[in-house]
Amino acid sequence: MLDLLAAGPGQPGFLDLLQGALRPTIALIIGLPLLGFLLNGALSLWRPAAKGAVSVIGAGVLLTTFLVALQLFLQLSAVWHVKPDEVIRVTLWSWIPVGDLRVDFALQLDQLAMVMLLVVTGVGSLIHLFSVGYMKADEGYARYFAYLNLFVMFMLVLVLGASFPMMFIGWEGVGLCSYLLIGFWFSEPANADAGKKAFIVNRIGDFGFLLAMFLIWQATGSLSFAEVFDRAPQVLAAGGAMATAITLFLFLGCAGKSAQIPLYVWLPDAMAGPTPVSALIHAATMVTAGVYLVARTNVLFALAPTSQMVVAGVGALTALFAATIGLRQYDIKKVLAYSTVSQLGYMFLGVGTGAITAGVFHLVTHAFFKALLFLGAGSVIHSMHHAYHATHSHDDAQDMRNMGGLAKYMPVTAVLMGIATLAIAGIPPFAGFFSKDEILAFAFGRGAQQPAFYLFWGMGALAALLTAFYMARLMAMTFFGPNRTGEAERQHLHEAPWIMTGPLLVLGLLSLAGGWLNLPEFFPAIGAPHGVLHHWLEPVLEAGNRVAESVGLAPALSHGATEAFLVGGAILTAVLGLTLGWVVTRRAVAVPAHDAAPETGFWKVLYHKYYVDELYDWCIVRPLVAFSRVVLWKKVDQGVIDGGGVNGAAGLSRALGWIGSRLQSGQVNVYVVLFLVGAIYVLGMVAWR
């Protein structure tokens, strides 16, 4: 490898040599988590009590994968420094060679995939470590780590896949692991139902992904990313029906996986899984796959401005809508779940605006601070659960009304959650400020070309206010004010062990400094130069930007007074939201959950999440179940399939058998006659043919 670099990327055939040299490493990145899954799966079947071995394998493979990815990053950044356009493609084997269609089991690594690879393995490692402490007492410890390792493997296939079908394997695989982990405690029917809900809602999105793949194949005659993006600008008319259809179907897939309106309903229910799972799958990595898909197919989206408008609009609407629900939830994880839906909306606003870098930037910073928030909430729930367990109380360990004043008992968690709150609310210099501000600035900039984006910007800005509000409320209810846990329980509250606070500490640092990855021009260069991520992603986004320029919709930033207004406004909004949330929450009389008065007025609507679940239940689920019962079951299944198909086939063979049995007269002479006729017929055929 070093010899190769010394020889210089300029020489001919360098890419081939490089790909050959990196082949084992890239296969290792997929293989290590798979190995972890197999070993932990075997242990969960035969030695479920061997928790020490499970921890070492489960967290060990992830840490190793992260180190391998880090080493790969160092090597490749040296190469990309000289030749930024080199994409590493490794074909492991041929998968579907049918006629014109050739799909290889191939992985590719470019700058965008590298960012995702580091986030998935890095944040993943921290969450695996946290899980060692969080799940320590669980019976299904080995099974948990087996699923978690499997998830990481599929997520890496999703990120590294070199074609749409490869990405789809990962896409479906992470969906499967999400289902398995949401329903991890499946003996509670509610948890199993939540898993099923996630799986079924995602099927709707996957249907869109599949249709998009068919259309892409029809339009470009290929499914590998390199060829599709190469041919798309020639074969697809900019703004044409085909480009719009492809991208809208792709976005349907994204809406399912990344929990956007109208398919967001599964994500809040997915909180039924263990909290580290919520942090890893339902906050940091899997749910951002949709954003990654849009970023990956930026060329196609640049060709379809209508779809971009839809993506940005749905994103902005989701950001605002979910944030309002978050205002009135009491389950600490539900607040964070709606916050995740809302932040994913921001990311889609970013990538829909064409500011792919901004969207991916928010994806990265969100992975840091939302993982921290979830793990912090996990630490709180862990402590609450222990306290209630010790006193055999049946109160809800996740209800914020039962908490209060926890900062005294868990100072480390409280401080780190505070950092994450500042990051998500958008206070500089914490991570969320830079990414959120960049998205809003680009949305405002595009407003000059398409005025609808001014509206989207307004919705995003309002959602930012609400974000700050509900986060301040969460902090105030959980960590401050009088403790409402109960006299006996109070003495059992304690800080989490170091294996849990350690990862929190690292994530806290990342939430603080993650935003410096892409410092804007107006900000003093602290710790890092300006626009690192922007330059890093440039080669990946080049083709898409060329297309965007040709249709006159290149992403643009405002400068001067407008910029100052936007930045100042963003900071003001965040401060205002935090203050309001703090004041309103601290003023309210805090009572434990079982003493709380029922909600009234609009709060009730928010508490019941706008009754969207009920609406879906009445408009879609019940009619579908009724239709299935009356028509599909009674008519089609019992009438046509059973009556016509099963019994019909039986009747037909019985009739034929009856005819055959008439020939079976038992008279030897008749048989001989038939035999003779047959023999003469055969001889005749032979003679006269």
Add this chain to the structure above:
Amino acid sequence: MLLGPSLAVSAILFTIGVAGVLLRRNAIVIFMCVELMLNAVNLTFVALSQAYGSSGQVFVFFVMTVAAAEAAVGLAIILSIYRHHKSVDLQQINLLRG
């Protein structure tokens, strides 16, 4: 040499055999007709091997052996049918009717 007439005789014998099998009802007679057909075939073998010098005569020994075995088994079956039904009229024996 005498190939034509030999084959003609054999064909006539075979046809008589077939006609007997088809038309007669007595199991013993049918059995004899089957033997007649076998021997017609044997005649064909011998005639053709005489004309072309191949070893068809060997087959005749095979056929005779098999025919002997068949006669033994067949007669035993007919005997037990007779014990059971007190008749060897095949039209009355239709136990295998479907």
